Amino acid sequence: MDYSKTATEVLKGVGGEGNVQSLVHCATRLRFVLKDESKADSAAIKATPGVVTTAQAGGQYQVVIGNDVPEVFEEIGKISKFGGGNDSSAATDAPKGNLFNRFISMISAIFTPLLWALAGTGLLKAFVAAAVTFGWLDPSTSTYLVLNALSDAFINFLPLALSITAARYFKASEFTSLAIAGALLYPTITASVGTEGLTFFGIPFTMVTYVSSVIPIIIIVWLQSYAEKFLYRVLPSAIRRFVTPMIVVLIAVPLVFLAVGPLSAVLSGWIGSGIGWVFATVPWAGGALMGGLWQVFVIFGLHWGLVPLFTLEFQNSGQILLIGPVFAAVLAQAAAVAGVWVRTRSKSLKSLAAPATLSGFLAGVTEPAIYGINLPLKRPFAFGIIGGAVGGAIIAIGGVYSTAFVVPSGLALPALFGNGNMVLLALGLAAAILISFVLTVVVGFKDPVENELIRAEGNDLEVRSPLDGTVVPLGDVPDAVFAEGGLGQGVAIMPRSGALYAPFDALVVAAFPTGHAIGLQHADGAELLIHIGIDTVKLGGKHFTLKVEGGQHVKAGDLLVEFDVAAITDAGYNLITPIVITNTELYPTVSTPASGPVAHGEPLFFAVAEEAAIAAS
Template sequence: MADYAKTAAGVLKGVGGEENVRSLVHCATRLRFVLKDESKADAAGIKATPGVITTAQAGGQYQVVIGNDVPEVYAEIGKISKFGGSGDSAPAEDGPKGNLFNRFIKMIAAIFTPLLWALAGTGLLKAFLAAAVTFGWIDPTTSTYLVLNALSDAFINFLPLALAITAARYFKASEFTSLAIAGALLYPTVTAATGAPDLTFFGIPFTMVTYVSSVIPVIIIVWLQSHAEKFLYAKLPGAIRRFVTPMIVVLIAVPLVFVVIGPISGILSGWIGSGIGWVFETVPWLGGAIMGGFWQVFVIFGLHWGLVPLFTLEYQTTGQILLVAPIFAAVLAQAAAVAGVWVRTRNKNLKSLAAPATLSGFLAGITEPAIYGINLPLKRPFAFGIVGGVIGGAIIAAGGVFAKAFVVPSTLALPALFGNGNMILLVIGLAAAILIPFLLTVIIGFADPEDEATVAAESNDVAVLSPLDGTVVPLSETPDAAFAEGGLGQGVAIKPRSGAVYAPFDATVVAAFPTGHAVGLRHADGAELLIHIGIDTVKLAGSHFSLKVTAGQQVAAGDLLVEFDIDAIEAAGYDVTTPIVITNSDLYPEVGDAASGPISHGEPLFFARAVEAALAAK
């Protein structure tokens, strides 16, 4: 089971600690930090943290890619800092803002991220319901359909209410005043007046547009609300400002939306919807190729957030989303490429990463683990995925396929497309998106990294697993000159998090000190390893240590060797930093591929590098 607390601690430390963080939000797969000084972030240390896929810098944010478990890690950060926790949207912070485009992308991400899974989940329900009606599995005139349609359609219909909350958090406005404004936009009699002629407000004529599923009006008015509240709070007497401020804001804001913002946004939304429709009607294959080929590139740079509002605008204007259909090709193409890596690679570690990344991409539409962990580093699979996305997206768009709900593209969400457009071209497009990158990856291949375990086995190098849970530090930081200067051999040190030592490989116990503070092991290939728990802890004469093995005993990797009480040892005035060194340096003079940062027992720690003399001795 993943250790979310360890991941959270490692990430927070890697970004420079809580004091270097301005704000933190998360999206479907990433922690999105705004740092005071990005130069203080330790990218290598963060990437070495268990549970982290990679890091990225885009849109004025320092992004840590976690994958599907990001909400759990975010929650754990909330337990050890003032950031994270149960909140999902961060307010706009002071400090460097970056260029206007980056600020816009960051704003959209902060406002829409908390809503994404609710939109996707209810959208998926709506997709399944639409498929059930298409295939005649449910009668749309029944009360059962009435209930199912309401629970799947309500969130997208009342989207302005949700946006009012997240926008208020971002712009530092009063959430409940924002809800009052959004509620007026969706009030039944207002909705019923949509398109009615001869409407006026104190003699000012206006056109009532629909605010159901709308995006632009509520975001703009909440932004204006935030400035109005600051002004009124500064000017009004303290005795009345708490209730007079929302009264004045609502009295001005709602008519302003009805008379000015709503009609203008309605015109803009119509233009955007018509423009999207024109592209997909005139040259649909081109629109599909762009969305299918470059969606994942947009995701990498965080630019996809600029397109999310277009989905809801298109839905509000036309009742369908043409832009979403080709994205299915983009997502499934990258999932297929990583599936090709899974099939072709001989690297055991890479294969173990590719398996869950394939399932995550196909079933949930979460491709970050595939892209950042595998496809991008290997280059060719990512390129093959783009090729499949271009071709598949062009074919799907050529068939006029569209979605009738906002969904996260994946195989589970395919019912959102059923019955909407040319289903034959949909099947052909999806097949192309999946088969092309999969076959290209399997047949043409990629630069398959050598399996470290295989290399070690062939060269007589010895793979050493971590015997402790803790944090790896360089041996030079050990507060004991004999260890720090390498006098007792090369290796690393671990600052333990828990009081248990486990065998780092199959071995013979060659030294089991009665005091329990140290254990010596010999690998079958001859490497001899010393695990020394703490500094000068021999002086404790066995107190707070419990030795579990004896000299001459055979142990397997993962067997318990020693238990010790960290708190008691530290209370006695001793440092528990634990050096782990190869003592027969004549045969194994150096270590390689040493881990860093947080680590758990059983995870790779380093390789003991054998010399030719060692090989000859065998």
């Protein structure tokens, strides 16, 4: 992927920098908050190389990239004030939609920067725990002491990390937020948890634990942001920079100890008890819901609303029951796309399914599988939901839980080892994988190869002439790359007038600023390059007038470029214009090419669909 080009096209597709209020990214998506979502050109964005699809949910316009999303995010930061290391997730830029959308947006912005560190250290903790369970590591050794500290520190001091991301979101002072979080985790404070008779200036309070906590620090940083704005407005400039943090810390920390902490502890206890009750009373129902609906939540970006529940459950009980069935959900979708890989006769679909399968099974990243294959084919996605629900129910019945926050995947399975009934864990995962895979292979889906076959047998793409001129065989073009078919098959035209028209309904995927060449994409996937003249790029756009731009949809016959035939010829350039299909893996040959004089709009040639699809059928 050309990250720079993808970043440029995506930013243009969402309506430009001026239409963006804020931007963050998660594991696989760019999450825009747009001023006007109607300005976003979803079709153009989806046609951008590297983009899987788009989605609109939670008050956000989401562009699904996959594993390369950090690199694209970084490139956007180089061409705009958003992305990269820029502060692009402030609350003042939050969506103005309903409360639920705003909550999802807030949770996403605050937790996204922590995700990989949280998942990475959680995975390490899972491996350490598995090593102890299987007797490979003695917990009394200093090796275990070091490894346990490495894997446990981040989740233990989670409020410190959350203080930074929350401060960025609410536009509060990050270091003042750190001072507040540090006080909550100060050794003498932590040691006083459960101590009777504590008072603050005569006000009695109960010290609760803030280790791995989520709610208190987010609430207090939110209040901090308002307090800082007020104090900066009323305090003299000579003292406000050091007096403001002193007053904020002096008020905020006791407020947490006296009110926010105890209330959040009660709330956390209720939530944890509620989750525990469901999984103790009707575990199959809780597991089926998590296993079946998790990937549906992912589609709409709503899974972020459940992330705090994982951490609250962990803080309350030291274990996460909710996450077990999610393993079934993830592996079921990976198995469904593996079924597509095995069953499909489409060469292009196999090339997509192979990496999507590996990504899903190993890394737990299912967006390429869902958006690129399972959801468009419909049935595999439904089979994945069925498999995930059955597997999740079995895992939940087994009381399987994790002792670390991990991204559910094949590599993260050690997080579950030794925690609950391992036989039911194995049965649940096997059911999720086998049900999804077998249903996809046996019941099947509408294979795109059928459409390729129909197209190849008589509905090949008709390319009409984009120029008025004379048709010339491609082999006669005085450029070896074109003449030898290096860029694809087609014909050439020596133009007699200076107007270039669209040869079919298309998306403009490349509009060179110099105007000398243009790339078009048909809805069927055919990609056409029209190159006006040989070496005319050296003119730097002189004598060319571009009438369209990248990402624009055009109709057959629309004017694309105007050029001055006489001036270009007088400048010593050959105006012979190659017109070639560039994606030869889908359209390797052309048939019935025109010859002699031709007018724009008249048949020029047919792009013949990939013959291997016919043979495979």
